[in-house]
Amino acid sequence: MTQRLANKIALVTAAGQGIGRAICEAFAAEGARVIATDLDAGKLAGLPCVRREQLDVRSTAAVEALAQEVMKAFGPPDILVNCAGFVHHGTVLDCSEQDWDFSFDLNVKSMHRTLRAFLPGMVERQRGSIVNISSAxxxxxxxxxxxxxxxxxxxxxxxxxAVAADFIRHGIRANAICPGTIETPSLEGRVEGLAKATGKPIEKVRQDFINRQPIGRLGTAAEVAALALFLASDEASYITGQTHLVDGGMAL
Ligand SMILES: NC(=O)c1ccc[n+]([C@@H]2O[C@H](COP(=O)([O-])OP(=O)(O)OC[C@H]3O[C@@H](n4cnc5c(N)ncnc54)[C@H](O)[C@@H]3O)[C@@H](O)[C@H]2O)c1
Structure with a gap:
């Protein structure tokens, strides 16, 4: 504990499990006051945070309402982590228009919503770090x-x-984290689902995921959280607009 995020307010989406949860834990351990949000509020139990809020990032009205509440109670967040995302399995031929719209709504438009809701306050205060979870x-x-x-x-x-370029002179930094294959509840779900769909043993499917990682193992959510912590902190004060891989060599 070195209090790298002392006195900072951090809002995290999809904080209930996996990478989002690990980020909340890492931030809180370093002194941040964390506002943890998730579609399923029940998953937020036990998180060390100042506030737990049910939030569906697919709802503009819900995001705007939460932003108003947060502004009233805490002021603008110093850190915004956009973590919500969904993995659609398949090629272009498996992806209906509905699948396309759902994935873009949850994975990308959700960030447009939170940025439009929280960025004005950050810009007014002339500081803020935005961390968006992308992928390798x-x-x-x-x-x-x-x-x-x-x-x-x-x-x-x-x-x-785009956000980094537009707001660089307003004290705002925005970075993207690109994880490789990370051990999380949703990955376990994908392993089980694929085993069922293909008739392959679970262990074989799991090994196929591990084989994607040149390092020879899956990553942990804590390893992604360590990078998020660095990018959110003032240690990264000269770093913006970049993609940061934490991928066990997946991009090699
Ligand atoms: N796990 C990986 O291997 C991996 C790799 C690269 C990138 N990522 C990305 O990291 C992020 C987190 O993935 P994960 O595997 O740690 O998490 P996960 O899929 O295990 O958990 C996702 C969380 O998001 C919540 N959620 C779902 N829909 C939501 C909505 N509409 N609004 C708010 N919350 C919602 C769920 O309740 C759940 O708590 C995602 O964006 C994912 O694409 C994951």
């Missing part, structure tokens, strides 16, 4: 069956750079 599977590289997922995660990189 994006404009960086492709893997099979991640057609619309990869497209959304590439869009996040463009969105992040």
């Amino acid at each position: 599977v994006s404009s960086i590289r492709a893997v099979p069956n991640r057609y619309v997922y990869g497209a959304t995660k590439a869009a996040i990189i463009g969105l992040t750079k």
Whole structure:
């Protein structure tokens, strides 16, 4: 504990499990006052935070209402982490218009919503760090069956750079984190689902995911959180508009 985020207010979306949860824990351990939000408020139990809020990032009205509450109670957040995301499995031929719209709404437009709601306060105060969770599977590289997922995660990189460029003279930094394959509840779900769909043993499917990682293992949510902590903190005060891989060599 070195209090790297002492006195900072941090708002995190999709904080209930996996990477979002690990980010909340890492931030709180370094002194941040965390506002943890998730679609499923029940998953926020036990998190060390100043506020737990049910938040569906697909709802503009809900995001705007929360922003007003947060502004009243805490003022603008110093840190905004946009973590919500969904993995659609399949190629272009498996992706209906509805699938496309859902993925872009949850993975990308959600960030447009939170940025429009929280950025004005940050700009007024002339400081803020935005951390958007993208993926190594994006404009960086492709893997099979991640057609619309990869497209959304590439869009996040463009969105992040645009915000960084537009607000660099207002004390705002925006960075994208691009994880490789990370051990989280949703990954476990994907392993089980794929095993069922293909008839392959779970262990074989799991090994296929591990084999995507040149380092020879899956990453942990804590390893992604360590990078988020650095980018959110003042240690990264000269870093903005970049993609930061934490990927076990997946992009090699
Ligand atoms: N796990 C990986 O291997 C991996 C790799 C690269 C990038 N990512 C990205 O990291 C982020 C987190 O992934 P994860 O695997 O840690 O999490 P997860 O999928 O295990 O958990 C996602 C959380 O998001 C919440 N959520 C779902 N819909 C929501 C909505 N509409 N509004 C608010 N919250 C909602 C869920 O309740 C859940 O708590 C995602 O953007 C994902 O694409 C994950």
